[in-house]
Amino acid sequence: MGLPFLDSFSAAAGRGVWHADELGLADAQVVATGHAALDAELPGGGWPVGAMTELLQSAPEAHVWRLLLPALAQAVETRGGPVVLVGAPYEPCGPSLAAQGLPVEALMWIKSDAPAARLWACEQALRCADVAAVLAWLPQARVGELRRLQLAAAQHDVMLFVCRPESTARGASPARLRLQVESCAADSSQIELHILKRRGPPLASPVMLPARNERMTALLAAARLRRKLRLQQQGTVPVGDTATSATVVRIDAWKGGPNALDRIAVVA
Numbered sequence: 001m002g003l004p005f006l007d008s009f010s011a012a013a014g015r016g017v018w019h020a021d022e023l024g025l026a027d028a029q030v031v032a033t034g035h036a037a038l039d040a041e042l043p044g045g046g047w048p049v050g051a052m053t054e055l056l057q058s059a060p061e062a063h064v065w066r067l068l069l070p071a072l073a074q075a076v077e078t079r080g081g082p083v084v085l086v087g088a089p090y091e092p093c094g095p096s097l098a099a100q101g102l103p104v105e106a107l108m109w110i111k112s113d114a115p116a117a118r119l120w121a122c123e124q125a126l127r128c129a130d131v132a133a134v135l136a137w138l139p140q141a142r143v144g145e146l147r148r149l150q151l152a153a154a155q156h157d158v159m160l161f162v163c164r165p166e167s168t169a170r171g172a173s174p175a176r177l178r179l180q181v182e183s184c185a186a187d188s189s190q191i192e193l194h195i196l197k198r199r200g201p202p203l204a205s206p207v208m209l210p211a212r213n214e215r216m217t218a219l220l221a222a223a224r225l226r227r228k229l230r231l232q233q234q235g236t237v238p239v240g241d242t243a244t245s246a247t248v249v250r251i252d253a254w255k256g257g258p259n260a261l262d263r264i265a266v267v268a
Contacts, residue, residue: 034070038207043199047071050157051176052150056166061089063181063191072133073101081130085109087118087137115140126152133159147174
């Protein structure tokens with residue numbers, strides 16, 4: 001004797017099942033990356049909110065701002081809080097970021113070389129209600145530690161980006177999205193994005209993005225020229241461009257909120 005009710009059950013269930021050969025839909029909020037070619041390959045069309053995105057690179061500082069800056073600027077504008085940088089290898093160039101929509105005063109740079117301290121600061125930042133997004137460099141993090149950060153991001157609906165060495169690409173990761181980012185060997189003006197993990201089929205070919213923002217390149221060139229002319233008029237010779245000095249502040253001073261971090265940070 002057949003069981004006809006199974007057929008109707010299967011038909012109904014199938015309508016809500018994601019097929020592995022299709023690009024999945026986002027099951028939570030996303031923020032557009034600012035790069036149309038990349039949005040087209042991501043579930044929901046952007047970076048996931050309340051989840052970890054892992055960026056794997058040979059050099060820890062390479063291409064991060066070019067890739068993430070549009071979404072970080074949008075997150076600050078929407079949530080009104082800071083972007084917390086945990087363990088950034090270099091001081092961000094404040095004028096460059098500000099010219100592209102990310103205010104300098106919206107950055108908080110937590111400096112620490114100790115892996116445990118970075119993990120602690122990252123988790124506390126994710127739990128802070130005022131934080132718009134967290135960008136952390138965690139080269140030595142283990143899978144269990146990353147899973148804990150993933151849970152914290154999900155509980156508090158914060159965008160979390162973790163930068164790790166490309167040598168970890170074959171290892172397991174709880175990240176919702178994993179990208180390997182590298183310069184194009186054939187064309188140095190391009191960036192190759194290999195999507196290693198997403199809710200969808202494997203990517204046949206990498207997503208290509210321009211390595212430099214044309215508007216930003218023009219703005220920086222104009223700024224250097226104005227500075228050079230000003231110094232020449234003053235009778236001095238420019239030695240070279242220097243980054244804006246950083247100011248040391250306490251994170252718990254941000255808006256005076258009770259959820260702010262009780263650690264020393266640097267505003268770039």
